[in-house]
Amino acid sequence: MPSHRPVAVYTGAGMAAYGFTRGSLPDGRHYYDPGRFTAFAAALRASELAPQVRELDAPPATDAELLRFHSPAHLEFIRRRCAEDRGALDHGPTPAQPHMPAAAASVVGAVLDATRRLCRGELGRAFVPISGFHHAARERATSYCLYNDCALALALLTDLLPDQTIAYVDIDAHLGDGVWDAFVDHPRVVLLDIHQHAASHWYSDGHEPEPAPIVTPRARSFALPAGAGDPGFAALWPEQLAWLGAHTPAFIVLNAGADGLAGDRLGSLLYSPRVHARVARDLVALADHHADGRLLALGGGGYHPPAFTAAWLAVISALLA
Numbered sequence: 001m002p003s004h005r006p007v008a009v010y011t012g013a014g015m016a017a018y019g020f021t022r023g024s025l026p027d028g029r030h031y032y033d034p035g036r037f038t039a040f041a042a043a044l045r046a047s048e049l050a051p052q053v054r055e056l057d058a059p060p061a062t063d064a065e066l067l068r069f070h071s072p073a074h075l076e077f078i079r080r081r082c083a084e085d086r087g088a089l090d091h092g093p094t095p096a097q098p099h100m101p102a103a104a105a106s107v108v109g110a111v112l113d114a115t116r117r118l119c120r121g122e123l124g125r126a127f128v129p130i131s132g133f134h135h136a137a138r139e140r141a142t143s144y145c146l147y148n149d150c151a152l153a154l155a156l157l158t159d160l161l162p163d164q165t166i167a168y169v170d171i172d173a174h175l176g177d178g179v180w181d182a183f184v185d186h187p188r189v190v191l192l193d194i195h196q197h198a199a200s201h202w203y204s205d206g207h208e209p210e211p212a213p214i215v216t217p218r219a220r221s222f223a224l225p226a227g228a229g230d231p232g233f234a235a236l237w238p239e240q241l242a243w244l245g246a247h248t249p250a251f252i253v254l255n256a257g258a259d260g261l262a263g264d265r266l267g268s269l270l271y272s273p274r275v276h277a278r279v280a281r282d283l284v285a286l287a288d289h290h291a292d293g294r295l296l297a298l299g300g301g302g303y304h305p306p307a308f309t310a311a312w313l314a315v316i317s318a319l320l321a
């Protein structure tokens, strides 16, 4: 990557407002609350990385941009239910709250802004901490995800980079099913998803079946057992990295979900931040080799602040290298 291109971290207030202010924790809080961003921003600004990154904001996504993936009925449903300020947008974990449609549009705005700036060569790499809502489907909000910023970025990239291959790598503890379902058959998108086996998620109540492993020429998903740790990841990674490289992607999107780290409340893969450091470092090298350096990293999940802040700072450190 040419050294003059900055590394951006998006820290706008619209995106930072994403999170639920009522939830199922004993004190009434939600696992995904706006405090996640606050914890990340404090850790970033206390680190030696802060002076090296460019903090950016972006306008919220327009309806036309959201409709590149979602349906008009979905946008109408999200806005109507959130305005009612009661109940959930899904089977329960995603409360309908009035501030959420604007916050979700701001997340997508930041991700699309980063995508465009990277394609124009204005940025070398970018990280959007509150992003990576990989569960949302075209007409369905679920599991904290209103709008699928990952899918919207991939859709935009297929427009901006005609005839080129785009790679999406997801190391969040959960399968990125919304992205997967939308792009598994896309001829120019390569998908790699390494997650925790669904049967071992404590909140799944045993009712969420793990989809059959998929290995196609352009899509691979792997379900690791709970407790796999760094060795479990390391046993998979080199072969998958080589497979990604064989596709010569012109742009790489990394969902750096950090709920696989030890200490997390939802995932139990027991990773250390070294997994995120390694993945980011290796994908930076791949992007430099094939993609003119273009790498967009999305924060994804993560519900134990000391763990996810350490993982995300490890990713940013790799982006700066």
Ligand SMILES: [Zn+2]
Residues within 6 Å of the ligand: 172, 173, 174, 257, 259, 300, 301, 302
């Ligand atoms: Zn997750």
